[in-house]
Amino acid sequence: MNEIKGEDQAVRRIALAFGVSTLAGLALALVYILGGNVQAEGVLLALSLGGLGYGLAEWAGKLMSQGAEVGDYEDAPPPGAEEEVAGVVSEGWEASFGRRKFLFRMLGAAAGAMGLALVFPIRSLGPSPGTSLLRTAWRKGSRMVREDGQLVKATDLAVEGVLTVFPEGQTDQADSQTLLIRVDPDQLNSPDGREDWTTEDGLIAYSKICTHAGCPVGLYRVATHDLFCPCHQSTFDVLDGAKPIAGPATRALPQLPIEVDEDGYIVAKDDFSEPVGPAWWDMNR
Amino acid sequence: MIVQKTVRFLDERLRITGFSKKTLRRVFPDHWSFLLGEIALYLFLILIGTGIFLTFFFSPSAREVIYSGSYTPLRGVHMSQAYESLLDISFEVRSGLVMRQIHHWAALLFLAVLVVHMLRVFFTGAFRKPRELNWIVGLTLLTLGLLAGFSGYSLPDDLLSGTGLRIGYSVALSIPVVGTWLAFLVFGGEFPFGNIISRLYVIHILLIPGAIGLLLGLHLAMVWRQKHTQFPGPMRTEQKIVGTRMWPTYAVKAGALFFLTASTVTLLAGLFQINPVWIYGPFDPARVSAGAQPDWYLGWLEGALRLMPAWEVRAFGFTIPNPFFPGLLIPGLTFNILYAWPWIEAKFTKDTAPHNLLNRPRDVPVRTALGVAGLSFYTVLFVAGGNDVIAGLFNLPLERVTQGLQVMAFALPLVAGIATHRICKELKGRPPKTGDEPGHVIVRTADGSYETAEPEKV
Numbered sequence: 001m002n003e004i005k006g007e008d009q010a011v012r013r014i015a016l017a018f019g020v021s022t023l024a025g026l027a028l029a030l031v032y033i034l035g036g037n038v039q040a041e042g043v044l045l046a047l048s049l050g051g052l053g054y055g056l057a058e059w060a061g062k063l064m065s066q067g068a069e070v071g072d073y074e075d076a077p078p079p080g081a082e083e084e085v086a087g088v089v090s091e092g093w094e095a096s097f098g099r100r101k102f103l104f105r106m107l108g109a110a111a112g113a114m115g116l117a118l119v120f121p122i123r124s125l126g127p128s129p130g131t132s133l134l135r136t137a138w139r140k141g142s143r144m145v146r147e148d149g150q151l152v153k154a155t156d157l158a159v160e161g162v163l164t165v166f167p168e169g170q171t172d173q174a175d176s177q178t179l180l181i182r183v184d185p186d187q188l189n190s191p192d193g194r195e196d197w198t199t200e201d202g203l204i205a206y207s208k209i210c211t212h213a214g215c216p217v218g219l220y221r222v223a224t225h226d227l228f229c230p231c232h233q234s235t236f237d238v239l240d241g242a243k244p245i246a247g248p249a250t251r252a253l254p255q256l257p258i259e260v261d262e263d264g265y266i267v268a269k270d271d272f273s274e275p276v277g278p279a280w281w282d283m284n285r
Numbered sequence: 286m287i288v289q290k291t292v293r294f295l296d297e298r299l300r301i302t303g304f305s306k307k308t309l310r311r312v313f314p315d316h317w318s319f320l321l322g323e324i325a326l327y328l329f330l331i332l333i334g335t336g337i338f339l340t341f342f343f344s345p346s347a348r349e350v351i352y353s354g355s356y357t358p359l360r361g362v363h364m365s366q367a368y369e370s371l372l373d374i375s376f377e378v379r380s381g382l383v384m385r386q387i388h389h390w391a392a393l394l395f396l397a398v399l400v401v402h403m404l405r406v407f408f409t410g411a412f413r414k415p416r417e418l419n420w421i422v423g424l425t426l427l428t429l430g431l432l433a434g435f436s437g438y439s440l441p442d443d444l445l446s447g448t449g450l451r452i453g454y455s456v457a458l459s460i461p462v463v464g465t466w467l468a469f470l471v472f473g474g475e476f477p478f479g480n481i482i483s484r485l486y487v488i489h490i491l492l493i494p495g496a497i498g499l500l501l502g503l504h505l506a507m508v509w510r511q512k513h514t515q516f517p518g519p520m521r522t523e524q525k526i527v528g529t530r531m532w533p534t535y536a537v538k539a540g541a542l543f544f545l546t547a548s549t550v551t552l553l554a555g556l557f558q559i560n561p562v563w564i565y566g567p568f569d570p571a572r573v574s575a576g577a578q579p580d581w582y583l584g585w586l587e588g589a590l591r592l593m594p595a596w597e598v599r600a601f602g603f604t605i606p607n608p609f610f611p612g613l614l615i616p617g618l619t620f621n622i623l624y625a626w627p628w629i630e631a632k633f634t635k636d637t638a639p640h641n642l643l644n645r646p647r648d649v650p651v652r653t654a655l656g657v658a659g660l661s662f663y664t665v666l667f668v669a670g671g672n673d674v675i676a677g678l679f680n681l682p683l684e685r686v687t688q689g690l691q692v693m694a695f696a697l698p699l700v701a702g703i704a705t706h707r708i709c710k711e712l713k714g715r716p717p718k719t720g721d722e723p724g725h726v727i728v729r730t731a732d733g734s735y736e737t738a739e740p741e742k743v
């Protein structure tokens with residue numbers, strides 16, 4: 001008696017679920033025709049799929065025979081079966097390849113040579129690294145421009161101002177992106193040999209590519225005079241040769257030697273002294 | 286009868302009766318945790334379905350265009366055709382956005398379910414003989430899943446995905462000896478790699494799903510052949526399997542599970558925005574989005590990169606750069622240990638017998654403790670992937686948070702491992718609460734109070 005009542009209720013619930021699913025499906029079509037809306041589509045899809053899912057689960061769970069059936073796992077192989085198969089393999093091998101060692105070696109040579117030849121097309125996938133990682137587009141006398149190509153004058157930057165710059169005509173050269181910063185020249189502590197890499201009024205230029213994993217070093221924090229990379233939080237001391245002071249970076253940001261030309265534009269005195277960006281195996285060779 | 290006719294038609298040509306009889310009568314053991322793999326399969330199907338829809342509209346091209354679509358904040362902005370087509374899918378194509386969001390949500394859940402599925406197999410010892418090969422196939426599926434995720438969210442060519450690719454390239458570059466060549470061949474040259482989008486596209490929509498499909502088939506075929514493991518219980522032995530028959534109950538339940546999985550994903554996709562690339566803007570190699578975080582399943586690698594101290598190997602003029610250790614050594618070791626685990630364990634336990642019955646985790650304290658220790662290590666790494674978020678949330682200095690997490694990465698696994706071992710030892714051998722065994726019954730006594738009684742007494 002109770003069972004029948006339980007079944008009746010289950011049937012009602014399942015019917016309701018399928019009913020909801022049907023309505024949701026029709027409503028979905030309507031939403032689409034009216035122009036679509038991501039929330040409505042998501043919810044209606046969920047209802048139409050969920051109604052089906054719930055109905056079927058209930059059907060299987062309440063109205064079909066349940067568990068406790070017994071089956072068998074695969075038996076272990078009969079003894080000797082493995083030796084038999086192995087025997088067939090080695091017999092065939094001996095009868096064909098084993099007897100003709102010379103031919104078999106020639107076959108190996110041919111297959112090996114073909115395999116080798118098939119590896120070569122992989123070389124087409126990219127250029128040779130060559131010296132491309134060692135150099136950027138900066139040259140002696142390159143004038144600095146902003147991202148939009150506008151030339152940069154020494155007077156463009158106030159103290160603590162910062163600008164992303166490229167060599168003139170090369171704004172698409174991602175490895176040449178450079179940060180131009182104006183600091184108080186009295187605070188600046190240039191590493192030996194770099195005293196004349198900055199301008200007299202405190203303009204200094206560092207590669208903008210993080211030496212850790214190559215993200216653009218996006219943030220200049222004026223209060224502490226450091227450059228902060230948002231990717232893994234490497235921090236570089238602008239007043240002290242952009243040496244890393246926190247985070248995983250191990251190398252300073254390479255510095256670009258700069259000067260002001262007679263027209264007041266900022267120019268590079270040379271390329272960066274070291275490779276920019278993340279390190280690799282033989283970068284110092 | 287149509288059924289009879291169909292069966293006859295097929296049997297006369299393909300001899301299906303023997304096989305089908307066995308199949309229809311097959312018994313599947315019931316346990317909620319056995320459904321995880323099934324859910325992963327359904328999520329994969331959803332990914333394929335929505336993915337096909339998306340390919341009809343996505344254009345994997347780096348060609349520069351000027352946006353003129355209906356999303357006004359970006360009008361007039363220079364961007365790649367790939368990014369533009371993604372905006373079109375989101376704003377122009379009817380029901381495009383919901384498809385995109387279903388695809389992304391399904392991917393997030395797919396990897397989550399794969400990981401939990403793997404943990405289930407690990408902690409219950411389902412990987413033991415005779416199922417080591419399927420453990421290997423399963424791990425490879427997880428690896429492919431991670432690659433599918435990474436290649437997928439790198440496709441939109443927005444600011445976030447560009448940052449991820451940039452870091453991936455730097456990690457490849459850091460490999461000793463072959464790094465530069467490998468990076469140049471995989472990415473097609475020096476950053477910012479002209480045609481990486483089209484390359485990733487083929488990888489994402491053909492190579493990886495193809496490989497996943499093949500291995501999935503193999504995975505299922507092996508389960509079919511070896512039959513599913515089961516927890517110990519009444520009548521369940523190494524030879525006898527107890528559960529539900531394939532037809533009709535199990536089949537209908539499986540169908541229900543598919544629809545319920547799909548329903549969950551679509552609900553998430555409708556209500557919770559995911560990867561709104563129009564907010565990040567198009568990729569620009571000189572810019573970086575603040576607080577960039579990868580999808581959750583790469584969080585452990587991001588965290589490892591952040592926790593790694595400023596340290597690298599320099600000797601004889603050669604360098605093994607810093608990103609190599611967290612970016613490649615850690616995942617490399619992780620997966621190698623996982624692949625070898627069935628054999629490592631068998632070596633220590635000297636157990637070479639085949640097993641169809643599962644372990645309860647408490648009954649194998651060492652494995653469970655090692656598993657929990659490992660898991661807590663990756664959890665710390667995962668949390669470290671959001672160290673800036675934590676610092677902001679609790680108003681702590683970022684460096685302190687990082688240092689704290691560096692300590693935790695070693696301390697937590699140790700503590701958690703030892704604690705787990707203790708708890709397992711404590712619980713070992715206690716019978717599980719299944720509801721099958723007689724419990725206590727509360728009865729009302731003559732004077733109106735209550736007492737518990739053994740069921741026999743009632």
Ligand code: FES
Nearest residue numbers: 210212213229232
């Ligand atoms: S890329 Fe700058 S800290 Fe990692």
